[in-house]
Amino acid sequence: MDRFAELKAFCLVASNGGFSAAARQLNVATSSVTRLVDALEARIGAPLLNRSTRSITLTDSGRGYFEQATQILAALDEADDAASGRDAEPTGVLRITAPVTLANRYIAPLLPQLAQKYPKLELDMRLSDAMVNMVDEAIDVAIRIGNPERQPNLIARKLAGHKRYICASPDYLAKHGTPGTPDELANHNCLLFSYGAGRASWRLRNADLATEVEVRGSISVNNAEMLRQAAVGGLGMVMLAAWLIQADLDSGRLVAVLSDYQVNPGEMDVGIYAVYPANRRGATKIQVFTDMLAVALEGSSGPEAETKPAPHW
Incomplete structure (x- = not known):
């Protein structure tokens, strides 16, 4: 057979x-x-x-x-494409997984451009804030936030940084005051990204001090966009990534506090990554999608983010 x-x-x-x-x-x-x-x-x-x-x-x-x-079949497809010249234009299904809020904010606006530029490309997207198993779900490229674990069979391309701020709305700060030191965060209602409830620890550092503050709040939710809306609505302090709140900071809807401190220090190479199988490094459909997303994410890490070449491993 x-x-x-x-x-x-x-x-x-x-x-x-x-x-x-x-x-x-x-x-x-x-x-x-x-x-x-x-x-x-x-x-x-x-x-x-x-x-x-x-x-x-x-x-x-x-x-x-x-x-x-799957690696063998993908390699055969790529060999066929390269031999026939079809690799000049991405075709077929590209299976993508990405966090819900990031996808809505940065991938959804790319869909018309992708459809117009690459009409033979089909997208199958699995949006989830949980870690989707790439093998079980036959994923071609996973958009991950953090610092993906190194694996010999995977490539991780850093698309953007992941600078975070602690911030609140002007109304909240007018009513409750602006914290001058990290310890004062314990006296504020802090909106928490969590799968549990009630409390969390926020870590900060400046030139002289590294500290970890236990914070509490009235809202605990595992969706960053809901936290952003709660903060804009004046419900408390929040720690969120620049890619989500930069427009709010620029417009004044949110105000960053403790700007002399680095939030979550010591996180090396934390960012927004595209992760895909090592044998698909040269796949055209992965390349055009990740290139387009990298351009969309330019400047998303805030004006103070480091501008280093996006590494692969």
């Missing part, structure tokens, strides 16, 4: 979570896909899928096999 057909059928079943969806993509009967996957498992001598009436999931062996198989 055709090993390539087995690989493709298995990867489509794994990425779509079912045999029927894979069969529709291949335009064959579901029974044909089942036979291909059964033959693959028999040849390998190990189960790759956990099958139940409700779901299809990868076994431990299947997870590793799926990761390598």
Whole structure:
């Protein structure tokens, strides 16, 4: 039996979570896909899928096999594109995952431009503030905030910095005062990004002092845009990234406090990254999307952000 057909059928079943969806993509009967996957498992001598009436999931062996198989299929596609000259224009599906607020703020405005410039490119976006598994979801490129863990099979391209501010609305500061030292934050209602509730610690440093302050607040939520709106509405102090609030700072809707202090010091190479499989480094559709997003993010880290070349690892 055709090993390539087995690989493709298995990867489509794994990425779509079912045999029927894979069969529709291949335009064959579901029974044909089942036979291909059964033959693959028999040849390998190990189960790759956990099958139940409700779901299809990868076994431990299947997870590793799926990761390598998708890389093999992607490499073959890229080789075909390069040989035929199709790599000059991005085509096919680009599967993207990104945080919800960042995607709404910076990726959504790019959609008309992408559609006009690259009409053969299809976007499949999975927006989530949780960490999406790139293998399980067959993701081509993940937009991540922070400092992604180094992995030998992944490339991380830094698109922008992630400078953070502590700020509040002018009305809040007029009513409650402006903190002059980090310790005074403990006396304010602090709006918290959290999966729990009630308290958190904010770390700051200036030339003479590094401090960590336990803060409390009336609102705890795991969505940055909601925190931004609460702060603009005068409900408290907030710590947010420049890419989200720079326009509010420029317009005066929010005012930065403790400007002599660095917020969350010691975070090396923290930023907004595009993460994608190492074997897809030269993929045209990944390149054009990440290039366009990098341009959109220019200046998003605030006027004081460092302007260093965006590194890869």
